[in-house]
Amino acid sequence: MPMADPFAPTNLQHAHALVMGLGRFGGGLGVTRYLLRHGARVTLSDRGDREALREPLSQLGEHERLRVVLGEHDAALLDGVDLLVVNPAVPRPWDHAFIQAALARGIRVTTEIEIAYRLHDPDRVIAITGSAGKSTTSAMTHHALNACAGKCVLGGNIGGSLLDRLDEIGDETSVVLELSSAMIHWLWGEQQPDPPRAPRVACITSYAPNHMDWHGDESHYRACKQRLIEVMGDQGRVILPESLASWSAHTHAPVELVNDQAGVTGCVVPGTHNAMNASCAVACAFALHPEIDRNALVQGVRAFSGLPHRLNRALERDGVVYFDDSKSTTPQATMLAVSALRETWRSDQIHLIAGGYDKGSDLSPVAQLAPDLAGLYTIGATGSRLASDASSNAIMCETLDRAMGCIIQRVEQGDVVLLSPGCASWDQFANYEARGRRFIELAQRPQGATPC
Template sequence: MVVKDKNVLVFGSGISGEAACALLLKEEAKVVLYDGNDKLNPEAIRAKIEGGDSESLEIVLGTLEGEMKEELLDKLSLVVMSPGVPTDLPIVNEMREKGLPIWGEIELAYVFGKGDVLAITGTNGKTTTTSLLGEIMKNYAQSSFVVGNIGNPYTSIALQTREDSVIVAEMSSFQLETIQTFRPRVSAILNITPDHLNRHHTMEAYIEAKENIAKNQTEKDTCVLNYEDDVTRAFGENIKSKVLYFSSQRILEEGIYLENGQIVLAMNGEKTPVCHVDELNILGTHNHENAMAAAGMAAAYGVPVDVIRRTLKEFQGVEHRIEYVAEKNGVVYYNDSKGTNPDAAIKGIQAMNRPTVLIGGGYDKDSAYDEWIDSFDGKVKKLVLLGATRDKIAETARAHGFEDIEMADTFEEAFAKCVENAKPGDAVLLSPACASWGMFKNYEERGDKFKELVNNL
C-alpha cells in the first residue's frame, strides 16, 4: 500500500503508536495521532517521535465528536490501531462502518518490512521463548531483529529490514486482533489459559485472537504447538500449515520432546539429541518447554542443530522471569514480576526448591486464583498480599485451607514482611499472579523495585 500524501490516523499514543507515526512520516503520509486521554502533553509526544516536528503530523487528544469527528473520518485512507486500544470502541465501529481499513501496528510493519518473520504467542512463556529464539537467530542469520510485545515495536525497525532479514516477533492477543495479511514463516502458540478476559470478554474471543497467528500461513509454513495443551493440540488438527508439536510429557514420533532429561528433536525421520535440561540456565519445566519451542522453531526454519545447542547452553534467561537476584543472610531472592496471571505464577512456584515466602496481589484482571493457591502444595510457607486483589486472593486461599497470610498496604511493607518471615534456607519470591497497574507503571518497574529492596538489605 502506498501511503504517500494519504491521511492516516494512528489510534493511541504510547511506544507502538509513536513508532507507527515515525514509519508513516518516513513514508510521507499525513498522520493524525489520536488519543482519548486529553491529559497527555502533545509537545512531549512530538519529541518522542522521529520526525515528530513535521507539519505532516497532527496530534488530537480528548473526545472526538461532532463536526470535527466527521471531517476527520471523511478524509482518512487508513486507521492504524495501537495494541492497547480496544477494537470494540464505538468510534472504531464507526470507522468500520465507513469501510476504512483498520490495521494494527504489526500489520503496518509487516506491509512495509522485508524478510521472514518467526512469530510467537501464548499466554505465558512468550518473552523467554522470543529472547531465546532471537539469540539463536543472532548466531545464525546475517540480519536479525527481536521485536513486538517485548518492548521494541516492529514498526521501529521495519524500514531497516532486508530480504535476508529474520524478524523474531513476540505477539500479544491484542496485536493479533488486528492483522490482515501478516504471515509468519514459522509461528508458535506456546499455551492458552485464561488471561485478559477484561479486554476479550470471553475465552473463545481470546483463543480466536491467539489463533490468528497462523490464519495466513500456508502449507509451506510451520506452526509449532504445545501437545500438552488441549486448545493448541486441537488447533493443530485444523490448520493449513505444517505442524510441529513439542511435549515435556511424552515421546513424539515427529516433534521436540524430553527423554530422560534430554531435549530430542525428531524431524524428517531423524532423531537428534539437542542438550540435557541440566545444561540450561533457565529453571523449571515451563522453561524446558520454552527451550523446546524455540529449538523447534529454529529447526523448522533450517537452523543447524549445533547452533541451536550452543545457544541453548549459553542463554542466561530473561529479566523478571524467575530471575535470581541475590542470597542475603541465607535467604535466596527471586524476581518473577512477569508472573502477571495465575498460570504464569504457578510456574514460578514450581521452580522453587525450598520453603518460600511469596508476594502476591495487584491489579484485578478478573482472574480466578484457585489453581494458583492449590499449587502452593506445601512449598509456600507465607503469603504476603497487597493491591486491589488482596482480599479476593485471601478469601480464595482460606477457602482452600491456606491460612498463613499477611496483608500489606505498600510494596515496601510487603517486602519487609517477607524479610521478617524468611529464615536461612528459605526463598522469597515475587510472583504476584496479577498485573502491576495501579501501583507501578508495568511489571518491569515492579521487578526493579523488588531488586532495589533486595540489594539494599
C-alpha cells in the same frame, strides 16, 4: 476517501493518519515516527494527561505535521482522516464506539503491528504466541538464530516497534515476532478486509484462559490463539507442545509436536517450563533454518541468560535470593515460576508476592499455594480476593512496598523472594517493567519499604 494501499510509503505522503493511543510497549511512538518520516500528517490522540505521558511525548518531540490531542477520543477527530491506527490493547474493538465510527466512515483501521508485519517478507518470519512462555521462547529463538544464522531481529509484543529499526532488517534477516492474542485478531481476524500472508513458522507455546477483559469470553480468546495456525498453509510449519496436539486439526500446515517431558537440559534460566520453552525455540529456529545443525541451536538456547522481569535472578542479599518475574501476568505463569523454584528451594522457603490488575482470570490456583509457602503477600486490585481465597498463610499487603516490608521482617537466610504477580500491573504501575524495577530497588534498599 480511503486510500487504495494505505501502507505504501508513497501513499502515506500527504495522508492524514490518526494514531489512537501511545501504548505501553513503544508501538504508538514507533508508528507515529514512521508515519511522519514518510510525509503523513499525524494526529496523536491519547486519553492520558500530559504529565502521565511526559516521557513518551518527550521522546516523540515536536513536528510541524504532528498534532497531539489529549483526553477523550472525540468523533470529530475522524474528520478528514485516511487511516486510523489503533492500539491493540484497546479491549473489544468490535464494541468500541470510536473505532466503529471510523469503520462506518470507510476509514482504513489498522495497528502498528500490521504495518510493521506487511513491510517484511513472511517467509523470513517466526510468529510465537501462547498464554505463558511466549516471551522467553521468542527471546530464546532470537538468541539461537543470532548465534547460528547471522542477523535476526526480535519484535512484536517484545523488543519495541520494528518500525524504528527498519534499517537493521535486510533481505536475509530473520524476524521473530511475539504476538499477543489481540495482535493476532488485528492481523488475521474475521474483520480484516485484506489479511496479510501467514508467517513461515508459527508456534503456540501453551494455552490457559486469559484476557477476559479484552476478549469478553474465553471462546474468543481461544479462537484468536488458534487463528495463528489456521491461516498457515502447507508451505509453512506449526510448532505445538504435545499438550496442544488436538489443535493440529486447526491447521493445514505440517505440525511438529514438542515432547512436554523432554525439554532442553542445562539451560542457564531455571525451571522445567523454561526447558520446554527452549525445546520450542529450537524447533522454531530449525523450522526456519533447516540447514543449521540442530545441536548448535540447542547450545544457543542453553546459553540464553534470560529476560529482565521474567524469572530473572535479580540479586542475592544477606543469604536471600530475589527473583523478579514481574512479566508474569497470568496465574499459569506464576504457577510455573513457583514450580521452577521448587526444583532448588523447599516450598516453605519461598516468599511469593502476587496480585495486581484484575483481568478476570481465575487466581484460585495461586491462592491455594499459600499454606505450603513461607508466605503469600497479596497486592493490587486482586489482592483482597487472593488473600481471602487462601486458607492460611496469606497477608493482604495492598502495595508492593508494604509486601516487601512484611517480607523483610519474616525472611530468613536461605529463603527466596519471588515477585510473580499473575496479574497485569496497570492498577498501580505504568507497566510490568516499572513494577519489576521497584521490586529490585526495594530488595537493594530494604529500608525504603513500607513497614508491615
